[in-house]
Amino acid sequence: MADGKPMPKGLKPTTELGPILVFFAAYYFGDLMIATGAIMITTLVALAISYYYTRTLPMMPLVTAVVVMVFGGLTLYLHDETFIKMKPTIIYGIFAVVLFSGLMLGKSFVKVLFDNFWNLDDEGWRKLTVRLAAFFLLMAFANEALWRNFSTEIWVNAKVFGFTAATFLFFLAQVPMITRHMNQEKPDTDA
Secondary structure: OOOOOOOOOOHHHHHHHHHHHHHHHHHHHOOHHHHHHHHHHHHHHHHHHHHHHHOOOOHHHHHHHHHHHHHHHHHHHHOOOHHHHHHHHHHHHHHHHHHHHHHHOOOOHHHHHHOOOOOEOHHHHHHHHHHHHHHHHHHHHHHHHHHHHOOHHHHHHHHHHHHHHHHHHHHHHHHHHHHHOEOOOOOOOOO
């Protein structure tokens, strides 16, 4: 059994993107109810794989999994697609509130999540937190506008491709700010 070792190369992106890609395929080969069940199962499998290797459950995927289970379960039980369509709004809203709340308490939860990737000064972490919280809020509003005003097919395509591309572009746009706020000294890894 693994004990806190890193995942094999390529497995981490698979656990992160796998559920949404399975959702997309299940929608196009079936319908939204089949896709909902598929994303629920693959989300749990992705969490189990992550836990097997790291012996921890990362907070963002865990919160996402809980919301997927609750809203996916309601969608299947009530046979009402409204709940699964609201799921991204709820997830993005939760993340925005948590990040803004952390800032009000003088904490950057983004630093906790990304400290292993970047060694930013305090101002850099604050800016990244504000920007990410605002991005999540914008994504919540975008999801609401999409599912309420467009067809399920348009919503599924926007969720799978548009939201994923928007997230990638958001982080790409942060590179200049991240670069400006990088600390020159190496983080202390002798703990």
